[in-house]
Amino acid sequence: MNICHLTSVHPAEDIRIFVKECRYLQQSGFDTSLIVSNSETYVKDGVKIVGVEVNATNRYMRILKGPMRVYKKALEIDADAYHFHDPELLPVGLLLKRKGKKVIYDVHEDVPEQVLSKEWIPAFLRHSISTLVKRIERFASSRFDAVVTATPTINDRFKTYNKNSVIIHNFPITNELITEDLPSSQDQKKTAIYIGGITKLRGIVEMVDALEVVNQTAPVTLTLAGKFSPESLEEQVKKQNGWKYVHNAGWLNREQVKSYLGQAFVGLVLLHPEPRYTVSYPIKLFEYMSAGIPVIASNFPLWKEIVEESQCGLCVDPLNIEEIAKAILWFNENPEEAKRLGKNGREAILKKYSWENEAARLVELYKNL
Template identity: 30%
Template sequence: MQNKKVVHMTTVHHPLDPRIFYKECLSLKNAGYNVTLIAPTSSDITGEEKIEIKTIKNRSNRLHRLICGSIEMYKVAKGIKAAVYHFHDPELIPIAWMLKKKGNTVIYDIHEDYQTGIVQRDYLILPIRKILAKIYKLVEKIFTKKMELCLAEKYYKDIYPRGVCILNYPLINKALLKKERKGETSGKELLYTGNMTTDRGALIHAELLNIDPEVYVYCYGKCSVPLADEMNRQAGDNKERLYISGINRYLPKKEIDKAYVSKGWLAGLALFPPTKHYMKKELTKFFEYMTAGIPILCSDFPEWEKFITKYQCGLTVDPYNSKKIKEALDYLKAHPEEAIAMGERGRKAVADNLNWEREEEKLVSWYAKLLRGKNEGE
């Protein structure tokens, strides 16, 4: 009998992370695989999930998580004797290498351009970050030779030519796709969803309140207390028009989904400062805004501008040019019918092509091919 046990592993992500749990794990479960997810413990786990979730201790200290979390993960994963071990964090590369045997498959799911990301992190001085990035690249190259690579972004193919793209497109939310926005646009309310950091434009989004005295900015996603305080300081006297949901807590997908239909949003925001880490990424939030029929207002990075132009689903601006930002906001407010049309064009693009259902087919087909190869002795 074919071993169809699959283990997904993360020490970093929330157990109900949209890509890991709602997309990959549930898709594989529905395709007939025996799926187990090993992730940090969370109060959001109800015990009613459709797959088995084994928890490890949630460690906030990076070093403790790297060492103790990896050891605990290895012990739990090894005991399952899976056909496929699919892991989601670079810190798990060593233990994934230890789990790799002749008769199983190990998949490294690459969510980020980690080498660039390490250099961008600001918790260490730049020379140390550059050294760590080079060490990471070397470790990754050595330890992942016999692993399969799963790529969440198209441009990662330039870095990992042998990787298989399973893109992080959204699940089709039929309620959102059917919800027409005619006459709903308020002309005032701007939305941001996802984790909040300075390199994801948190302070730029707060500054919008000083650029335009009419708009309100609503942010849904995890935000540290210090950053929330900094955003409020950035907004200054206009901070009463800034709403942050998710201060010091993980915001479940269901709560964010509710936000999409809670108001007639003028635009979905992604005014990020220019960094190598994000300039080529097709942000997941793009597709979620599009699914909800919300026009996008984002930075004018070449790849982002190409994307917005292709689907005619929003506007791009220099994130540091207050005049251009104000002009873009004024345009959306003065042309509500065009703003709605942008949202509808985005919604159609998601319904037709940019959705998880298409990626799910690729994932399930790839798994079947990998297991078939093992059974045939490849």
């Protein structure tokens, strides 16, 4: 079976699309390609990455030009099945269906909920656009051969549009971030870590402020591994008093992420209580667990259930700086207990939250098609 994945938004070696889905499908015997906007064309791990030039000067031009460039290239590849990853490609999916192709929509996020907090969309238009997006998703998804969703909450909605909706969680690859032996408490530097996109809604302001409080008691640094969005946010955060305790590593490749995780004594995932976040499964939470370090997570009911069941960390109010600081200090002062909780998290990944289990369901979906 010749499978072609499509994205006009994500990078060529996106973790979910390329590293997990495309590579695993190729390893499972499917002839797999990936069309990506503004990428080189090359082969990696057997997957054919096909770049298309979009040359968009802004987000609006990308949405206008990108999908049709991707569609034209998709027709050239002439695959048996197409698997696309961006809501702006919904019209492309419908056009491919009219060509008699098998089409799968991969829903990473609850887009109607996302729209409500998008700063680049004028506030007075957000509710109308959110409603419109939901209607478009309902119309298009009912015509596709399958829908893949990243969380149970998203799947509950899409199941009402298309009975062939399957949850494929974005869990870590079992051995990707796990070292042979967990670092001992003496080996770990007094460094907390945050990996992922850096935004206000993901808690960067509170994390930096908490570091200022922590350092009144103990010398602890925070490593940031990701990009600021918008870029101007970095300059704002640098004005906070706690910034002097921050090491901004920037965007890291997977080997670098693994290295930095191995140096940390706790991982932070302190997203704000936005509706779309409270029902999400944050990949960074599972990556910390996979690396064998304990977590400090937002106290959303879904996240608390995961953390408490796995006994891998603490949950706090992500808007309460004192509570965040207190949790960081607790892990700093209890290194052996931190190590035990980190080990619990790693065992939970091996038993329950591994990508390999999810990938098996993805392969089964294709075989059923």
